[in-house]
Amino acid sequence: MWIIGTGLLLVHDVNEPLKEGYMPRVGPNVHFCQVSFLIVPGVPAIKPGDDLAGIVLKTFPDFQDGDVLVIAQKIVSKAEGRLVRLSDITPSEAAVALAANTGRDPRYCQLVLDESTRIVEVKGKVIVVEHKTGTICTSAGIDKSNLEDADTLLLLPINSDKSAEGIRVLIESKTGKRIAVIVNDSGGSPYRQGAIGEAIGFSGIKALYESKTKDLFGNPCAPSVNVVDQLSATASLLMGEAGEGTPVIVIRGVSFQRDENAKLRDILISA
Numbered sequence: 001m002w003i004i005g006t007g008l009l010l011v012h013d014v015n016e017p018l019k020e021g022y023m024p025r026v027g028p029n030v031h032f033c034q035v036s037f038l039i040v041p042g043v044p045a046i047k048p049g050d051d052l053a054g055i056v057l058k059t060f061p062d063f064q065d066g067d068v069l070v071i072a073q074k075i076v077s078k079a080e081g082r083l084v085r086l087s088d089i090t091p092s093e094a095a096v097a098l099a100a101n102t103g104r105d106p107r108y109c110q111l112v113l114d115e116s117t118r119i120v121e122v123k124g125k126v127i128v129v130e131h132k133t134g135t136i137c138t139s140a141g142i143d144k145s146n147l148e149d150a151d152t153l154l155l156l157p158i159n160s161d162k163s164a165e166g167i168r169v170l171i172e173s174k175t176g177k178r179i180a181v182i183v184n185d186s187g188g189s190p191y192r193q194g195a196i197g198e199a200i201g202f203s204g205i206k207a208l209y210e211s212k213t214k215d216l217f218g219n220p221c222a223p224s225v226n227v228v229d230q231l232s233a234t235a236s237l238l239m240g241e242a243g244e245g246t247p248v249i250v251i252r253g254v255s256f257q258r259d260e261n262a263k264l265r266d267i268l269i270s271a
Contacts, residue, residue, distance in 0.1 A: 034253055035252070035254050036251070036252045036253055037234065037238055037250075037251055037252075038060075038249065038250040038251070038252060039238050039249060040056070040059050040060045040246070040249065040250060041059070041246070042059045043056075043059055043075070043245070043246070043247055043248050046075040046079050047078065047079075048078060048079065048080070048081035048083065049079070049081065050078075050079045052071070052075065052076065052079040052167060053166070053167040053171055054170070056069065056167070056248055057171060057174055059248070060248070060250060061175075063171060063177045063179055064177060065177050065178050065179070066178070066179070066252070066253075066254075066255075066256075067179045067251070068180045068181075068231055068250070068251040068252075068254060068256065069168075069180070069181045069182070069249075070181075070182045070183075070231060070232060070235035070248070070250075070251065071164075071167065071181065071182070071247065072183075072184060072185070072239055072247035072248070073156060073157065073160070073183055073200055074146065074154060074247060075247045075248075076160065076163050076183050077156060077157050078154065080157055080158070080163065082155040082156065082157060082158075083153070083154055083155075084111065084152070084155060085151050085152055085153075086105070086108065086111075086151050086152070087107075087151050089107035089108075089110050090110070091106035091107050091109065092110060092113070094113060095107070095109040095110035095112075096109075098112070098119075098122075098127070101122055102122060102125050102126075102127060103124075104125060104127075108139075108142070108153070109127070111140070111142055111153060111155070112127055112129060112139050112142060114140075115129075115131060115132060115140035115142065115155060115156070116129035116130060116131055116132065116140045117129075117131070117132055120136060126138055126139075127139050127140075130270070131156065132158075133156065133159065133160065133200070133201075133264060134264065134265050134268045134270075135187075135200060135264065135268060136268075136270075137187055138188065140155075140156070141155070141156040141185065141200075142154070142155060142156075156200065157183065157201065160183040160200045160201020160202075160264065161201045161202065161203060161262075161263045161264055162201075163183055164181040164201045164202050164203040164204075165181075165203035165204075167181050168203045168204050169203075178204070179204060180203065180204035180205035180258075181202065181203050181204060182199050182202045182205065182228055182231060182235075183199070183200055183201040183202065184197050184198060184199055184200065184232035184235055184236060184239075185197070185198065185200045186198075186236065187200075195241070196233050196236070197229075197232040197233040197234075197235060197236025197239075198229045198232050198233065199228035199229050199232045199264070199267075201264055202228050202262055202263075202264070203262065204258060204260055205227065205256050205257070205259060206227070206256065206257035206258070206259035206262055207226065207227060207228045207259075207262055207266045207267045208224050208225065208226060208227065208266065208267060209223075209224070209225040209227050209256075209257065210222065210223070210224045210225075211223060227257075228267070229267070231251055231254065234251070235249040235251065
């Protein structure tokens with residue numbers, strides 16, 4: 001286990017009992033605790049049909065209550081067999097037309113159409129779509145990096161919430177510990193340059209932290225914080241975007257609200 005990043009976070013007012021679901025707040029009497037971001041080493045190359053939860057447990061057997069397991073979408077998709085060969089795709093007229101507008105391979109455009117419910121916007125070669133899961137992304141999340149065969153493409157999991165739930169339930173049943181699981185991927189905004197890690201599925205964790213409180217000047221406020229995306233982005237910094245080979249991160253010490261019915265659509269807003 002490699003402890004790559006640690007930090008001190010304000011987490012608890014000592015005059016209040018610490019209980020499950022407690023979230024950070026500023027108070028007159030506080031203490032600090034350590035949050036650790038653990039890179040899980042030794043994760044092998046994942047193949048279709050692999051028991052991903054079992055592999056994680058083999059490489060990281062010492063889970064603790066409250067751990068947040070963040071897993072890269074790529075290895076989830078590989079384990080679920082979400083691989084397609086470009087040479088097996090026959091483009092439709094719509095795909096040929098999209099290819100003419102973007103300069104992309106018509107077969108690639110067909111996959112984008114197959115994985116999407118609608119096209120949101122086309123800018124040059126960039127195709128922004130609404131994926132079948134409801135998320136807005138480029139090229140329906142189709143990826144060709146870190147694949148041995150140049151003819152092979154990787155699709156997003158059919159239901160990343162279900163993927164996260166399956167991994168969480170198995171790990172909890174084997175360890176007796178209560179954890180949360182997030183499947184993350186690199187996404188982007190049409191209004192900003194570059195990619196950032198974001199959650200595409202999760203289980204055991206409430207996605208939004210919402211509270212009614214007061215600001216520094218006593219004014220009432222009701223912040224709504226996207227916890228799963230914040231944790232996903234942090235984990236992505238450690239995972240890397242190329243050949244780092246570190247697709248599994250455990251975040252320990254962070255406070256979150258438990259929710260076994262959480263789902264991606266809780267945080268989605270249609271474009």
